[in-house]
């Protein structure tokens with residue numbers, strides 16, 4: 406009952422190394438998780454360093470945003486077992502831009518790499534989805550993932566009144582909830598197999614926090630409602646059809662702390678029975694770097710120029726794929742340009758309240774020894 410690769414292959418981040426350049430906020434999110442990764446390494450049982458140390462970065466995109474965190478992880482391993490072999494397994498979907506990843510990890514791009522820090526570091530690359538087992542059983546010391554597991558294994562239905570589950574209602578919302586419930590457990594069960602006894606997961610996932618906040622909804626203008634309003638205006642103007650609009654539904658769900666925790670704290674859950682336990686969960690808001698910069702420079706044109714590409718880096722592929730394939734590709738691309746152009750003008754003309762603050766659950770999970 407595996408998940409077909411094709412089901413989720415429409416999701417791609419911007420390629421050509423643009424992802425990490427456009428999403429400095431995602432790097433801030435990972436940097437904030439570095440102490441949790443170092444603590445997790447410090448708490449690993451001595452025996453788990455036999456046969457070397459392995460860390461996976463699941464849903465790594467072009468790997469630029471996690472380079473500093475991984476450098477710190479390698480340093481922490483070195484403190485425990487000097488010169489221990491370290492394998493870093495980068496994983497993402499098959500259509501990910503792995504060339505950009507190689508460029509970043511091997512120091513051929515704009516970022517500094519950890520590869521020259523010392524000998525015995527082995528980067529490895531996998532195109533296996535985190536909805537499957539990626540690594541051999543009991544081979545993993547630390548499984549890491551940031552800002553990736555909100556992508557569901559499939560789009561369970563289209564949403565008729567919104568582009569994301571945050572605006573869904575009734576049966577549609579329920580369908581997303583159920584899919585997310587199943588998917589989170591599937592992700593964890595595979596990790597339970599991969600982890601060595603005493604191994605740990607540090608998972609930084611988009612979620613809904615205790616105040617009901619989520620990505621782009623922290624008190625200002627709701628970013629997802631803005632996505633939706635612009636597409637609905639395109640429907641009203643008969644530029645896109647209702648069917649195309651509905652096809653643009655993002656296959657995502659933001660779990661609450663309770664939803665993240667349940668399979669790890671309830672002894673009746675198969676994940677718990679497979680040996681995974683919740684060590685830590687907290688929610689954090691990391692400010693949108695572009696909205697923050699705007700507060701000091703006050704230039705709305707500059708703000709919009711930086712802000713729109715960060716949004717575009719993760720939702721353009723879904724919106725483009727939602728448009729009818731009968732339209733010539735050039736026409737589809739023009740609609741997409743108009744969409745982001747409209748959004749840019751909105752921010753330029755009325756910047757107050759726009760921004761994509763990140764809201765994450767920072768989770769540490771361990772496998773019993």
Ligand SMILES: C[S@@+](CC[C@H](N)C(=O)[O-])C[C@H]1O[C@@H](n2cnc3c(N)ncnc32)[C@H](O)[C@@H]1O
Pocket residue numbers: 413416417418428431432435463464465466467470471496497498501533534535536550551552553554556558719
């Ligand atoms: C927003 S990017 C996050 C990249 C990086 N981890 C970061 O935090 O900057 C989300 C990544 O998750 C990947 N992704 C989505 N679904 C996935 C799946 N089922 N298996 C592996 N990766 C997936 C996407 O391809 C994308 O590269």
